[in-house]
Amino acid sequence: MPRIVVDVMPKPEILDPQGKAIVGALPRLGFTAFSSVRQGKRFELMVDGEVTEEILAQARDAAETLLSNPVIEDVVNVEVVEA
Amino acid sequence: MTELPLIGEAIADAPAARGLAGARIGVITFPGTLDDRDAARAVRLAGATPVALWHADTTLGDVDAIVIPGGFSYGDYLRAGAIARFAPLMAKVIDAANSDAKLPVLGICNGFQILTESHLLPGSMIKNDHLKFMCRDQILRVENTSTDWTGDYQPGQEITIPLKNQDGQYIADEKTLDALEAEGRVVFRYVGFNPNGSRRDIAGISNAAGNVVGLMPHPEHAVEAGFGPESLDGIGGSDTEGLGFFTSVLNKIVGDTK
Numbered sequence: 001m002p003r004i005v006v007d008v009m010p011k012p013e014i015l016d017p018q019g020k021a022i023v024g025a026l027p028r029l030g031f032t033a034f035s036s037v038r039q040g041k042r043f044e045l046m047v048d049g050e051v052t053e054e055i056l057a058q059a060r061d062a063a064e065t066l067l068s069n070p071v072i073e074d075v076v077n078v079e080v081v082e083a
Numbered sequence: 084m085t086e087l088p089l090i091g092e093a094i095a096d097a098p099a100a101r102g103l104a105g106a107r108i109g110v111i112t113f114p115g116t117l118d119d120r121d122a123a124r125a126v127r128l129a130g131a132t133p134v135a136l137w138h139a140d141t142t143l144g145d146v147d148a149i150v151i152p153g154g155f156s157y158g159d160y161l162r163a164g165a166i167a168r169f170a171p172l173m174a175k176v177i178d179a180a181n182s183d184a185k186l187p188v189l190g191i192c193n194g195f196q197i198l199t200e201s202h203l204l205p206g207s208m209i210k211n212d213h214l215k216f217m218c219r220d221q222i223l224r225v226e227n228t229s230t231d232w233t234g235d236y237q238p239g240q241e242i243t244i245p246l247k248n249q250d251g252q253y254i255a256d257e258k259t260l261d262a263l264e265a266e267g268r269v270v271f272r273y274v275g276f277n278p279n280g281s282r283r284d285i286a287g288i289s290n291a292a293g294n295v296v297g298l299m300p301h302p303e304h305a306v307e308a309g310f311g312p313e314s315l316d317g318i319g320g321s322d323t324e325g326l327g328f329f330t331s332v333l334n335k336i337v338g339d340t341k
Contacts, residue, residue, distance in 0.1 A: 010209075013256075014209065014254060015212070017209065017210040017211070017212055017214050017252070017280075018210060018214070020214075021214050066161070066165065066169065067161070069162055069165065069200065069207055071199070071205075071206060071207040071254075071255065072207045072209055072254065
C-alpha cells in the first residue's frame with residue numbers, strides 16, 4: 001500500500017523548546033558531537049490504490065491546513081513512498 | 084446574590100428571560116474540555132444565563148456571546164486546539180465572530196489556542212520555554228478596556244487570576260507583534276514574572292474589532308470569594324478579579340439591546 005509521507009518542522013526562527021531539551025540530554029549520554037537539535041513531525045498517509053496527482057494535491061492541502069500551523073511550522077517534504 | 088450550589092446546577096434551571104439574566108452566553112464543550120462547568124458558573128455568577136453548547140452542534144442556539152473554555156480538547160493531539168478548530172460548531176463561531184453582528188467570543192487557555200488555530204486571533208502558542216506544566220496565581224495588567232470582555236476594568240488595572248498550562252508561550256512574528264501593540268490589541272500582559280516565555284509578556288490579545296479576546300490565564304477560576312487566588316499564596320488581588328470578564332460582556336450585550 002503506497003504511503004504519502006509529510007514532514008513538518010518548526011520554523012527556523014522559532015526556538016524549539018523540545019529540541020533544546022533534547023540537545024541538553026545528549027551529552028549526558030556521551031553524544032557530544034551535536035550542537036543543536038530541532039524536533040519535527042512525520043505523518044504517513046496511507047492510500048488504497050495508486051497515488052494520483054489529485055491525491056497528492058489533497059495531501060499537500062491537508063499538510064498546509066491541518067497537519068501544520070503556518071505561523072509556527074513549515075511543511076518541508078511531501079513525498080510518495082511505495083510499500 | 085442567591086447562593087449557587089457548588090456543582091451540577093450552573094447550567095440547569097435558567098432564570099426567567101428578563102433583564103440581565105435574559106442574556107444567553109454559550110459555553111462550548113469539546114471532548115477533553117475541562118473548565119466548561121466553571122465557565123458556566125462564572126457566567127451565572129455574573130448574572131447571565133449559561134447555555135451549554137456541544138462541539139458537534141450545528142447551530143449556536145441564539146446566544147449573545149460565546150466562551151471557549153480551557154482543557155485539553157482532543158488530548159492536545161497534533162497541536163493544542165488544532166483538531167477542535169475543525170469541529171462543526173467552530174465554523175458557526177468563526178462566521179458569527181466575523182459577521183456584522185460581531186458576536187463576542189472569549190477563548191481561555193485551550194480556548195485561546197483554538198482561536199489562534201481558527202485564525203480569529205493572530206500568532207500561536209508553543210510549549211512553555213521551561214518545558215514544564217505551570218500552575219500558579221498570576222498578576223496581569225489590563226491594557227485595553229475597550230474590548231467586549233474588559234469594559235468593567237480600569238485601564239492599567241492589575242488583576243490576579245490562576246494560570247495553568249503547558250503550551251502557553253505566545254509567539255508571533257515581529258511584524259505581527261508590532262501591529263498588535265500599535266493597534267492596542269495586547270489586552271493583557273504578565274506583570275512581575277513571565278511564566279512561559281511569551282513574546283513581550285503577552286498574556287492575551289484581541290481581534291481588531293475587540294469582540295474576540297483570548298488569554299492563557301483563567302478568569303473563570305477567580306469569580307467567587309473563598310475560591311480564588313487570595314485564599315492561596317496571597318500574592319495580591321482578591322478572589323474575584325476574573326468576574327469582570329463576564330460582567331463586561333453582559334454590560335456590552337445589555338447596552339447593545341437598549
